[in-house]
Each structure stands twice: as C-alpha cells, then as structure tokens.
Amino acid sequence: TTTPRVLDGVAIAAEIKAEVGTEVQQLVARGVVPGLAVILVGEVPASQIYVRSKVKTCGELGIYSEMLTPPESITTDEMLALVAALNAREDIDGILIQLPLPKHVDTKRLLEAVSPDKDVDGFHPVNAGRLQSGQPGLTPCTPAGIIEILKRSKLPITGQNAVIVGRSDIVGKPAAMMLLNESATVTVCHSKTRDLPKFTREADLLVAAIGRPGYVTVEMVKPGATLIDVGINRVTDAAEVENFFPGDAVRAATFAKRGSVVVGDIHPAAFARSGAYTPVPGGVGALTIAMLMHNTVKAAKLRRGISTGK
Numbered sequence: 180t181t182t183p184r185v186l187d188g189v190a191i192a193a194e195i196k197a198e199v200g201t202e203v204q205q206l207v208a209r210g211v212v213p214g215l216a217v218i219l220v221g222e223v224p225a226s227q228i229y230v231r232s233k234v235k236t237c238g239e240l241g242i243y244s245e246m247l248t249p250p251e252s253i254t255t256d257e258m259l260a261l262v263a264a265l266n267a268r269e270d271i272d273g274i275l276i277q278l279p280l281p282k283h284v285d286t287k288r289l290l291e292a293v294s295p296d297k298d299v300d301g302f303h304p305v306n307a308g309r310l311q312s313g314q315p316g317l318t319p320c321t322p323a324g325i326i327e328i329l330k331r332s333k334l335p336i337t338g339q340n341a342v343i344v345g346r347s348d349i350v351g352k353p354a355a356m357m358l359l360n361e362s363a364t365v366t367v368c369h370s371k372t373r374d375l376p377k378f379t380r381e382a383d384l385l386v387a388a389i390g391r392p393g394y395v396t397v398e399m400v401k402p403g404a405t406l407i408d409v410g411i412n413r414v415t416d417a418a419e420v421e422n423f424f425p426g427d428a429v430r431a432a433t434f435a436k437r438g439s440v441v442v443g444d445i446h447p448a449a450f451a452r453s454g455a456y457t458p459v460p461g462g463v464g465a466l467t468i469a470m471l472m473h474n475t476v477k478a479a480k481l482r483r484g485i486s487t488g489k
C-alpha cells in the first residue's frame with residue numbers, strides 16, 4: 180500500500196486568492212473595483228467570525244466590501260428593502276446574506292430577492308438552473324471548491340464513479356451537478372438510501388456532506404479512492420476524541436484547551452485506505468472564502484460583459 184496524498188486546501192486556497200488578486204488589479208486598471216456587501220443579522224458568534232474573515236480577505240485582494248449589521252429584530256420586509264437597495268447599487272457586485280437568519284425572517288424569500296447576477300453564494304434558483312443547464316452563472320462556493328481541489332491536484336474526474344453522500348441545496352446537489360458536468364458517473368445518496376456502503380464501496384471519488392462525525396468508516400471505502408470530506412462537526416466527548424484520533428497529542432492538546440475538536444464526516448481511519456483525501460480542518464473548508472472572492476470578481480465581470488475566461 181502507498182501513502183495517501185493529503186490534498187492541502189489551505190495551499191490551494193492561497194493559489195486561488197493570488198489569482199483573484201491579479202484579476203482584481205486588472206479590473207482596477209480598467210476603472211472597475213469589485214464590491215461585496217455582506218449582511219450579518221444579530222449577534223451569532225460563529226457568523227461574526229465568518230463575516231469578519233470574508234471582509235478581511237476582500238481587503239487583502241483589493242475588493243471593496245461593506246458590512247450591514249441590522250439587529251436581530253429586523254423583519255423580512257425590512258430585509259427585503261435592504262437587499263433591493265443593494266441590488267440597485269452600481270458599485271456592489273456581490274450580495275451575501277450570512278446564514279442562519281433569525282427564525283422570524285423568511286430566508287427563502289430573501290435568497291430569491293437577491294439579483295441572480297449578484298448572488299455570489301450561488302443559492303438563487305436562477306443560478307441553480309443555470310448550473311443545471313450549463314449556462315454561465317454563479318455557483319455555490321463549497322462544491323466549486325471541491326472541483327478546484329480535484330482539478331488543481333490533477334485528479335481525474337471524467338469517467339470516475341463519483342458518489343456523493345448528502346443532497347442539500349448548498350453542497351450535495353450542486354456538487355453532483357458539477358461532477359456530472361465534468362463527466363463523472365454520479366450517484367447521490369442520502370438518509371433514505373438503502374445499503375449505503377454498497378454505493379460508497381464502488382466510489383472512485385467519494386464526497387461526504389452529511390453533518391455526522393466520522394459517519395463514513397473504513398469498511399465503506401474502496402481502497403485507493405479519493406475522499407472529499409465536507410463535514411465540519413464538533414466532538415466534545417473525550418472518549419470520542421480518542422476513538423477518532425488515537426494517540427494524537429495535538430488533538431488531545433486542542434481538546435484540553437477548547438473542550439472540543441473538529442471532525443469531518445469521514446472517519447480518519449478511512450483516510451489511511453484512500454489514494455488521496457482532504458483533511459478536516461484544512462481541506463474543503465479552507466476553499467470556501469477563496470471561492471467567494473472568485474465569485475465576486477466573476478460577478479463584476481459578468482455584469483459588465485467582460486470575459487471570465489471560462
């Protein structure tokens with residue numbers, strides 16, 4: 180057996196960000212400064228961290244950014260008015276509504292109110308339709324990041340048996356469509372799938388987007404397969420940490436300090452049987468912001484009829 184390749188999401192993200200930075204400079208030379216508006220409702224600590232790092236990355240790449248921080252009490256109608264104002268602004272190319280929103284706000288209605296041409300999260304039904312019908316548009320960041328990891332690591336997609344576990348609108352479904360567009364043979368599994376291991380064991384390329392720590396175990400994996408782990412799960416039990424990462428001093432120290440460690444949807448023991456895999460953290464998750472930056476520049480170009488080169 181050969182040692183599996185670790186697919187370094189952090190390094191690939193840095194590469195993408197550098198390319199986006201160059202594209203921004205080229206736009207600025209033509210008098211165009213790409214602009215991103217982020218709406219962050221209320222005070223959800225995790226959301227605040229995500230939004231801050233999105234805004235920071237914009238600054239690093241020369242993208243103009245604006246943060247709108249309405250209070251938790253904002254109504255759907257008031258949110259719709261905010262979005263309408265951003266839709267109308269010439270200097271804003273991308274609009275991102277940080278999820279989750281408070282329960283009283285109609286998330287679906289809001290996502291549909293964002294102009295599809297400024298929908299840098301790729302969540303608008305029009306962009307889902309464009310992806311499905313092979314038209315240029317904005318695609319969801321996490322699955323787009325998966326494709327970048329595979330291509331930049333020179334891993335084959337055409338003709339591969341790709342199995343995706345998970346069918347959410349933001350990860351599983353668009354990932355399936357993108358892999359199909361890249362000519363993989365795609366199977367999508369979910370909670371109602373009968374005999375999941377039967378499908379996963381046939382996968383040359385296995386994408387896990389389930390939201391359950393270590394759900395894909397070593398017996399479920401074809402030796403030599405490429406494993407893409409989208410899951411971000413927090414494990415807070417010491418015995419479980421030891422089960423996932425036996426004898427791992429670094430994780431033990433993290434657990435002692437923070438009371439939790441992050442585990443993907445694929446059990447770490449399964450990675451040892453793979454040909455290549457994305458670690459958690461430092462794999463797929465590392466690309467999400469880079470792809471958001473990519474989408475913002477793409478939106479700036481598409482809106483002005485400038486070639487996106489793809």
Ligand code: NDP
Binds near residue numbers: 368
């Ligand atoms: P969802 O909860 O929206 O979807 C989970 C999917 O997994 C569903 O389709 C569900 O099936 C399926 N599923 C659940 N349990 C099982 C099971 N026992 N067997 C087979 N399938 C199952 O999650 P998301 O797609 O939003 O996210 C998935 C994971 O990825 C999470 O850990 C999340 O934190 C992470 N994530 C990471 C991102 C990043 O890297 N930046 C971005 C987004 C998500 P069904 O449809 O039948 O219910």
